[in-house]
Amino acid sequence: MIWDQTIIELAPLQRGFHLVTNEVLAQAPSLANCEMGLLHLFIQHTSASLAVNENADPDVRGDLERHFNVIVPENAPHYEHVMEGPDDMPAHIKSILIGPSLTLPVSRGHLALGTWQGIYLCEHRDRAGSRRIVATLQGRW
Amino acid sequence: MIWDQTIIELAPLQRGFHLVTNEVLAQAPSLANCEMGLLHLFIQHTSASLAVNENADPDVRGDLERHFNVIVPENAPHYEHVMEGPDDMPAHIKSILIGPSLTLPVSRGHLALGTWQGIYLCEHRDRAGSRRIVATLQGRW
Amino acid sequence: MIWDQTIIELAPLQRGFHLVTNEVLAQAPSLANCEMGLLHLFIQHTSASLAVNENADPDVRGDLERHFNVIVPENAPHYEHVMEGPDDMPAHIKSILIGPSLTLPVSRGHLALGTWQGIYLCEHRDRAGSRRIVATLQGRW
Numbered sequence: 001m002i003w004d005q006t007i008i009e010l011a012p013l014q015r016g017f018h019l020v021t022n023e024v025l026a027q028a029p030s031l032a033n034c035e036m037g038l039l040h041l042f043i044q045h046t047s048a049s050l051a052v053n054e055n056a057d058p059d060v061r062g063d064l065e066r067h068f069n070v071i072v073p074e075n076a077p078h079y080e081h082v083m084e085g086p087d088d089m090p091a092h093i094k095s096i097l098i099g100p101s102l103t104l105p106v107s108r109g110h111l112a113l114g115t116w117q118g119i120y121l122c123e124h125r126d127r128a129g130s131r132r133i134v135a136t137l138q139g140r141w
Numbered sequence: 142m143i144w145d146q147t148i149i150e151l152a153p154l155q156r157g158f159h160l161v162t163n164e165v166l167a168q169a170p171s172l173a174n175c176e177m178g179l180l181h182l183f184i185q186h187t188s189a190s191l192a193v194n195e196n197a198d199p200d201v202r203g204d205l206e207r208h209f210n211v212i213v214p215e216n217a218p219h220y221e222h223v224m225e226g227p228d229d230m231p232a233h234i235k236s237i238l239i240g241p242s243l244t245l246p247v248s249r250g251h252l253a254l255g256t257w258q259g260i261y262l263c264e265h266r267d268r269a270g271s272r273r274i275v276a277t278l279q280g281r282w
Numbered sequence: 283m284i285w286d287q288t289i290i291e292l293a294p295l296q297r298g299f300h301l302v303t304n305e306v307l308a309q310a311p312s313l314a315n316c317e318m319g320l321l322h323l324f325i326q327h328t329s330a331s332l333a334v335n336e337n338a339d340p341d342v343r344g345d346l347e348r349h350f351n352v353i354v355p356e357n358a359p360h361y362e363h364v365m366e367g368p369d370d371m372p373a374h375i376k377s378i379l380i381g382p383s384l385t386l387p388v389s390r391g392h393l394a395l396g397t398w399q400g401i402y403l404c405e406h407r408d409r410a411g412s413r414r415i416v417a418t419l420q421g422r423w
Contacts, residue, residue: 001422042394044399057222063220080341089342102242114273201374238379253326253416256326258328
């Protein structure tokens with residue numbers, strides 16, 4: 001039985017949606033010997049999130065950033081948590097809407113993603129630092 | 142220890158929210174001998190998603206489709222990813238809001254869902270094909 | 283190998299976002315002897331949800347309640363599922379947006395949350411009863 005856990009550290013990214021499949025896999029526990037399993041990724045922050053979506057046209061990532069800014073605008077009159085800047089409370093709301101974790105199937109040593117799927121780091125702050133992700137692999141040889 | 146993984150293929154469904162608990166369980170690894178475990182479902186697409194919600198009144202599913210079309214309308218002026226039709230970019234956004242996967246508890250050979258819960262396939266495209274879901278069961282006898 | 287599953291019962295809470303990390307851990311399977319693992323929480327209801335977010339300033343929880351009421355208002359003209367009161371259909375939509383479950387990493391006997399993260403019970407009904415959560419711990423000693 002395989003249990004492996006490590007911390008992935010992603011270098012600071014600008015606000016927006018970023019395709020990070022390769023960066024994540026480079027630091028995650030090796031999937032090579034996992035015949036069947038699950039890779040769990042959990043971001044230890046409340047103003048960034050993880051998602052799976054299209055790995056091809058970068059316009060999708062731009063549209064996501066623009067549309068989430070419509071659903072969750074800055075400076076809404078009902079925000080009371082405003083001390084850390086206008087991008088802070090929207091970042092919390094976006095991170096709840098998108099979520100802090102992914103559980104991805106592993107099959108014969110590889111992530112069993114669809115052809116068009118990749119892993120996104122969704123950065124909701126204007127000037128974020130690096131982001132920590134706890135990666136846990138479980139499965140069988 | 143139980144590890145079992147299979148591909149579930151759901152026949153094409155029209156745009157909207159669909160209760161598919163029975164269709165999923167019919168193709169998923171058998172839960173019958175699993176005393177305690179988790180069933181993980183992952184859809185290999187970026188324009189459909191999986192959710193859990195009310196299994197009774199079908200009006201809930203209609204209201205969900207109508208309300209997600211308000212939150213994520215077609216033809217928003219900020220969309221740049223428009224080549225594949227007006228339903229395409231909204232489908233990507235909805236699939237990020239709802240998510241590509243479910244992890245469901247298994248207890249004494251059955252899904253441990255609440256009385257009113259069922260599994261939804263949320264189809265966000267107007268003319269989708271069949272949808273593939275990787276189903277992974279883990280647990281103990 | 284560790285597999286442990288129990289039912290957590292949370293006393294009724296008023297509508298809104300509530301920090302319940304301590305209440306959940308008090309009833310969850312003990313993490314003390316788990317060197318590496320995952321704690322899965324699944325709420326057996328369709329009008330409340332689970333999330334992870336900021337554990338400090340309570341204004342964040344108030345802003346979340348206020349903002350979700352903007353995204354998912356009561357009495358929208360397109361709702362047809364209205365028999366159980368104006369808070370019912372919005373509760374279903376919010377629970378799909380936020381989700382019914384969390385999978386949290388466990389490391390050396392503790393949840394591997396970030397410094398500012400806590401577990402939220404998001405109660406979307408005006409007069410809810412107690413809420414049941416199936417908690418499943420798996421991991422290795």
